[in-house]
Amino acid sequence: MLNLEERLIDYAVFILDTVEALPNDRGANHLASQLVRSGTGPALLYGEAQGAESRKDFIHKMKVALKELRESFNCLKIIHRKKYISHQEQKLLKALQESDELISIFVKSIGTAMKNLKAEA
Secondary structure (H helix, E strand, O other), rough: OOOOHHHHHHHHHHHHHHHHHHHHHEEEEEHHHHHHHHHHHHHHHHHHEEEEOHHHHHHHHHHHHHHHHHHHHHHHHHHHHHHHHHHHHHHHHHHHHHHHHHHHHHHHHHHHHHHHHHHOO
C-alpha cells in the first residue's frame, strides 16, 4: 500500500492526464484550469504540511489541501456527468473513489491534530 504522499502524487498525475484528455471547448477548458490547480495542490500542500512550523500551521495547511481535494472531487463529478471523457469512465470512477478516500483521510488527520492541539493547551 502506498503512503499518503505517494497517493497524492499519483492523484496529481491522474488529474493532469485527465485534463489532457478533455475536449477543447469552453466548459472543459474552464474545468481543466480549475482542476490543474486543485488536483495538484494537495500533493504540494501535504509536502508543506510535513515541514509545518507548528501544529496550528500543520492544521492550516491540511485544511487548505482538504479544500482543494473537495474542489477536485466536484470537478471530476462534473466531468463524469458531462461525459467529457466517457472513453475513460472506469479511470474516472476510480479517481472519484480515490478523491473520496483522500478526503476522508484528511478529515481524520485534521481531527486528530486538532484534538492533540487542544490536549497541549
